[in-house]
Amino acid sequence: xxxxxxxxxxxxxxxxxxxxxxxxxxxxxxxxxxxxxxxxxxxxxxxxxxxxxxxxxxxxxxxxxxxxxxxxxxxxxxxxxxxxxxxxxxxxxxxxxxxxxxxxxxxxxxxxx
Numbered sequence: 189x190x191x192x193x194x195x196x197x198x199x200x201x202x203x204x205x206x207x208x209x210x211x212x213x214x215x216x217x218x219x220x221x222x223x224x225x226x227x228x229x230x231x232x233x234x235x236x237x238x239x240x241x242x243x244x245x246x247x248x249x250x251x252x253x254x255x256x257x258x259x260x261x262x263x264x265x266x267x268x269x270x271x272x273x274x275x276x277x278x279x280x281x282x283x284x285x286x287x288x289x290x291x292x293x294x295x296x297x298x299x300x301x
Contacts, residue, residue, distance in 0.1 A: 215264035232284045
């Protein structure tokens with residue numbers, strides 16, 4: 189997550205739990221992202237593998253569009269970089285699920301409450 193951006197830190201007065209829920213909902217609102225999660229599953233998939241899978245599933249997206257979707261899932265804490273593959277030039281990212289379950293405890297108190 190970024191250090192100073194409002195995309196990753198709650199605005200003043202917004203409880204962190206609310207902000208985390210918002211980020212998860214925001215990250216899961218697109219079919220493409222659900223397909224990415226489904227494809228990664230219990231394993232690891234490279235950016236290229238994910239891109240090719242999405243094309244086969246009929247998704248119409250560019251590489252930069254894929255990077256945007258991966259970034260949103262990463263910022264929400266749903267996926268993470270597992271490793272890098274050296275293929276001559278820039279290393280390729282390999283992704284895995286960071287979490288397989290999202291639980292919302294409606295009664296859990298925030299720190300400082």
